[in-house]
Amino acid sequence: xxxxxxxxxxxxxxxxxxxxxxxxxxxxxxxxxTHRLNFGQGDFLMVGAFASIGMLTAGVPAPLAVxxxxxxxxxxxxxxxxxxxxxxxxxxxxxxxxxxxxxxAGSALILQNIVELGFGKSAxxxxxxxxxxxxNVINIFGVGIFFEEAAIIITAFVVVGAFYWFLxxxxxxxxxxxxxxxxxxxxxxxxxxxxxxVLVFVLAAxxxxxxxxxxxxxxxxxxxxxxIFTIKALAVAAVGGFTNPVGILVGGxxxxxxxAFSNYWDSAFGDLxxxxxxxxxLAVRPSGLFGERRADxx
Amino acid sequence: MPxxxxxxxxxxxxxxxxxxxxxxxxxxxxxxxxxxxxxxAYTAIAVIGLNILLGLSGQMxxxxxxxYAVGAYVSAILATTYGWPLTVSxxxxxxxCLVVGLMVGAVALRTRGLYLAMATLAFGFIVEIVAQRxxxxxxxxxxxMGVPQVDFGNFRMGPTYFFWFAAGLLLLVQIASDYVFGSxxxxxxxxxxxxVSFAATVGLNVPLxxxxxxxxxxxxxxxxxxxxxxxSGFVSSDAFNIRLTISLLIATVIGGLGRSAGPLxxxxxxxxxxxxxxxxxxxxxxxxxxILLVVLLLFPEGAxxxxxxxxxxxxVAADAVSAFLPALAARGRAAGRLDVEGVTKSYAGVVAxxxxxxxxxxxxxxxxxxxxxxxxxxxxxxxxxxxxxxxxRILIGGSDVTQLPAHRRARLGLVRTFQNLQLIQxxxxxxxxxxxxxxxxxxxxxxLDFLGGKGHEARERAEAASILAFLGIGTLADMKPKDLxxxxxxxxxxxxxxxxxxxxxxxxxPVAGVNPQEAREVARIVGKLRDxxxxxxxxxxxxxxxxxxxDRVTVLDFGNRIACGTPAEVQKDPNVIRAYLGAVExxx
Numbered sequence: 001x002x003x004x005x006x007x008x009x010x011x012x013x014x015x016x017x018x019x020x021x022x023x024x025x026x027x028x029x030x031x032x033x034t035h036r037l038n039f040g041q042g043d044f045l046m047v048g049a050f051a052s053i054g055m056l057t058a059g060v061p062a063p064l065a066v067x068x069x070x071x072x073x074x075x076x077x078x079x080x081x082x083x084x085x086x087x088x089x090x091x092x093x094x095x096x097x098x099x100x101x102x103x104x105a106g107s108a109l110i111l112q113n114i115v116e117l118g119f120g121k122s123a124x125x126x127x128x129x130x131x132x133x134x135x136n137v138i139n140i141f142g143v144g145i146f147f148e149e150a151a152i153i154i155t156a157f158v159v160v161g162a163f164y165w166f167l168x169x170x171x172x173x174x175x176x177x178x179x180x181x182x183x184x185x186x187x188x189x190x191x192x193x194x195x196x197x198v199l200v201f202v203l204a205a206x207x208x209x210x211x212x213x214x215x216x217x218x219x220x221x222x223x224x225x226x227x228i229f230t231i232k233a234l235a236v237a238a239v240g241g242f243t244n245p246v247g248i249l250v251g252g253x254x255x256x257x258x259x260a261f262s263n264y265w266d267s268a269f270g271d272l273x274x275x276x277x278x279x280x281x282l283a284v285r286p287s288g289l290f291g292e293r294r295a296d297x298x
Numbered sequence: 299m300p301x302x303x304x305x306x307x308x309x310x311x312x313x314x315x316x317x318x319x320x321x322x323x324x325x326x327x328x329x330x331x332x333x334x335x336x337x338x339a340y341t342a343i344a345v346i347g348l349n350i351l352l353g354l355s356g357q358m359x360x361x362x363x364x365x366y367a368v369g370a371y372v373s374a375i376l377a378t379t380y381g382w383p384l385t386v387s388x389x390x391x392x393x394x395c396l397v398v399g400l401m402v403g404a405v406a407l408r409t410r411g412l413y414l415a416m417a418t419l420a421f422g423f424i425v426e427i428v429a430q431r432x433x434x435x436x437x438x439x440x441x442x443m444g445v446p447q448v449d450f451g452n453f454r455m456g457p458t459y460f461f462w463f464a465a466g467l468l469l470l471v472q473i474a475s476d477y478v479f480g481s482x483x484x485x486x487x488x489x490x491x492x493x494v495s496f497a498a499t500v501g502l503n504v505p506l507x508x509x510x511x512x513x514x515x516x517x518x519x520x521x522x523x524x525x526x527x528x529x530s531g532f533v534s535s536d537a538f539n540i541r542l543t544i545s546l547l548i549a550t551v552i553g554g555l556g557r558s559a560g561p562l563x564x565x566x567x568x569x570x571x572x573x574x575x576x577x578x579x580x581x582x583x584x585x586x587x588x589i590l591l592v593v594l595l596l597f598p599e600g601a602x603x604x605x606x607x608x609x610x611x612x613x614v615a616a617d618a619v620s621a622f623l624p625a626l627a628a629r630g631r632a633a634g635r636l637d638v639e640g641v642t643k644s645y646a647g648v649v650a651x652x653x654x655x656x657x658x659x660x661x662x663x664x665x666x667x668x669x670x671x672x673x674x675x676x677x678x679x680x681x682x683x684x685x686x687x688x689x690x691r692i693l694i695g696g697s698d699v700t701q702l703p704a705h706r707r708a709r710l711g712l713v714r715t716f717q718n719l720q721l722i723q724x725x726x727x728x729x730x731x732x733x734x735x736x737x738x739x740x741x742x743x744x745x746l747d748f749l750g751g752k753g754h755e756a757r758e759r760a761e762a763a764s765i766l767a768f769l770g771i772g773t774l775a776d777m778k779p780k781d782l783x784x785x786x787x788x789x790x791x792x793x794x795x796x797x798x799x800x801x802x803x804x805x806x807x808p809v810a811g812v813n814p815q816e817a818r819e820v821a822r823i824v825g826k827l828r829d830x831x832x833x834x835x836x837x838x839x840x841x842x843x844x845x846x847x848x849d850r851v852t853v854l855d856f857g858n859r860i861a862c863g864t865p866a867e868v869q870k871d872p873n874v875i876r877a878y879l880g881a882v883e884x885x886x
Contacts, residue, residue, distance in 0.1 A: 109587030
């Protein structure tokens with residue numbers, strides 16, 4: 001492996017890692033506020049990717065297409081909360097403890113089928129978002145990297161930054177933490193708990209949608225691509241212990257980087273190694289690298 | 299579905315089922331029915347495993363298709379590529395699934411729910427990818443051909459023999475499942491589902507139970523996979539994608555979670571759906587997803603819920619119960635001594651308990667009191683073994699138990715109740731009490747009793763009923779805890795603790811939130827337990843209750859022991875008065 005090779009792999013890895021981080025942030029914030037998350041998060045990403053392909057190839061200008069994707073994803077996030085999450089609360093203890101895993105996974109199957117009917121089952125490539133051709137290379141310190149990847153990394157970091165501002169700098173972020181701590185107490189303080197729950201699911205869908213737009217030009221897009229992104233986003237969130245937003249950022253970049261190199265090293269099974277590593281890590285450290293363990297005492 | 303017919307001895311029901319299995323392939327109108335029957339039999343085996351995992355132990359798996367695939371591949375490869383005899387290849391496949399199940403289940407050891415769902419999802423995916431890409435071994439999507447079929451050397455009768463084989467195995471697995479649901483095993487899995495600390499309190503080694511039930515469930519999925527491989531004689535990686543796992547989950551929830559007969563119903567419905575969907579293949583996924591949503595949101599009890607739940611009958615008339623006399627059983631009086639020596643507990647630098655020392659003499663009631671935040675809850679959790687102390691020792695009957703986990707302390711006779719009640723909401727009061735009891739017979743004897751129908755656990759039921767009668771709530775035996783008043787639920791929890799035959803009873807606020815008359819009743823009961831030689835350590839705010847009952851009182855404030863003595867001494871202690879009423883100097 002040459003040094004040049006190394007840097008190119010690193011950049012590709014960071015680009016994918018940034019996308020995993022974005023997707024995992026959506027899982028993190030819903031889990032924080034509701035202790036539930038969308039087991040179809042990767043399928044939401046897939047919908048985002050196809051929506052952007054559809055609009056871009058139809059000639060919609062990129063900024064408008066991104067806006068369109070965000071609207072679609074916001075609506076999907078609301079529908080998910082409204083029809084796959086909220087009814088479970090009404091059932092109370094008649095619903096199984098982990099019914100939400102299956103209702104969100106079931107919703108994902110429906111999305112896969114809809115996209116399959118609309119776009120066919122075969123793989124597609126999204127047109128590049130930021131440059132005219134997909135192999136537009138720029139030169140940074142003597143290392144040629146794809147412009148598209150660099151732009152994706154920058155965009156992803158801007159979105160992660162906005163996410164942090166939302167979580168730690170805005171009133172809504174405080175409301176999310178209040179609901180996470182104790183929903184009943186939060187409602188006594190005048191916080192609209194149901195509104196916060198809807199908000200976090202919409203936000204999670206938006207994160208998945210942005211990830212989908214960004215990932216489109218990097219990988220081949222097909223209706224059943226979602227599962228692997230769900231798994232990897234869950235793995236990244238688990239490395240951060242589901243509780244530590246900074247841990248998820250570090251975990252995402254580590255995961256993306258490790259994946260790029262293990263793919264280079266073993267093209268047949270390379271993408272499985274980081275996943276196996278995370279599973280082994282969870283067996284040893286169930287709270288991830290950064291999460292805190294809490295005893296279950298009532 | 300034996301559980302629907304309680305009056306007929308189980309053995310007769312199973313005999314009828316065996317006869318039906320024997321006759322079915324002989325009267326089936328054509329081979330297609332036999333084939334569907336085979337598919338039903340092995341699919342139901344996998345679904346039964348999932349039902350025990352999800353419904354009883356409350357653990358989620360999104361990777362059972364992976365275990366199914368491991369079973370199918372191990373047996374198919376050993377038998378086809380290496381020419382091993384089927385019996386050996388099948389046994390090896392089951393062993394492989396058990397081992398892999400233990401490894402994946404290890405993730406469930408210390409966490410549950412989300413992480414297990416995630417780990418199993420990743421596991422199923424990894425198995426699928428390996429099967430697809432490791433073409434030299436698995437044949438990939440092209441598949442392994444010529445896998446030997448189970449036909450006992452008779453090609454023409456092969457499908458019939460295979461049906462008998464698969465359906466026979468299903469019958470055995472169903473019997474095992476019925477036993478698990480109807481015995482102490484099922485109650486304990488329910489406790490594990492309810493809460494970790496609660497299960498440890500009734501003496502269960504929670505990690506062992508969790509990983510055990512996970513591995514058993516994985517092995518059942520593997521058995522289904524083994525049968526699948528040797529049914530069709532062809533194994534391709536296309537058969538083992540996430541849709542397989544989803545199908546098994548659909549069958550589990552559609553049949554009805556947590557009921558032993560659910561999987562049979564659910565599998566039958568699943569196979570019906572699969573046949574119907576074949577015609578509208580384009581929208582198959584949508585239908586599967588839609589079915590999952592509709593069943594989970596509109597019919598959470600599943601199809602079996604339509605039949606109504608069999609009333610759990612205590613079988614013991616409330617007035618015909620022999621009077622229960624609390625007794626120290628075989629533990630002996632010395633076991634009732636509890637010594638807490640210099641225990642300190644700090645959380646990240648905040649000291650919740652400082653150098654606390656306390657001794658409970660055998661057969662006495664010792665009360666621990668103190669203002670809010672004094673460290674009482676920390677103290678009781680450290681003694682029970684749910685928190686590890688930062689320093690100090692805890693001795694039961696003179697032997698050091700500081701290093702023992704909570705469930706081992708419970709087995710030594712250190713039994714507790716919880717400040718905020720811990721009961722299994724979904725099962726009857728009587729069964730909640732029975733949860734506290736050890737199984738008296740060997741496993742085999744208990745299974746035989748169970749098959750015989752009448753009298754299974756009759757002694758346990760009678761004893762649980764007599765404990766309830768002793769507490770004055772014998773009439774509540776058949777009710778569910780969620781339908782009871784708060785005071786009654788507290789008494790049920792006390793009954794469960796008594797059923798554990800405690801040497802030392804830790805009561806965490808036994809009369810908080812109950813009315814004065816019930817409080818007097820609890821005081822009377824605790825007094826009787828003391829007279830029977832049981833030591834009691836109680837944490838309580840109700841001073842009338844404490845002062846009227848306790849032999850000795852220890853007072854905590856801000857994690858420090860500020861007084862210890864008889865109720866009269868403590869009431870006069872100036873430190874105690876200051877702690878409760880504020881400093882006199884300040885007021886002056």
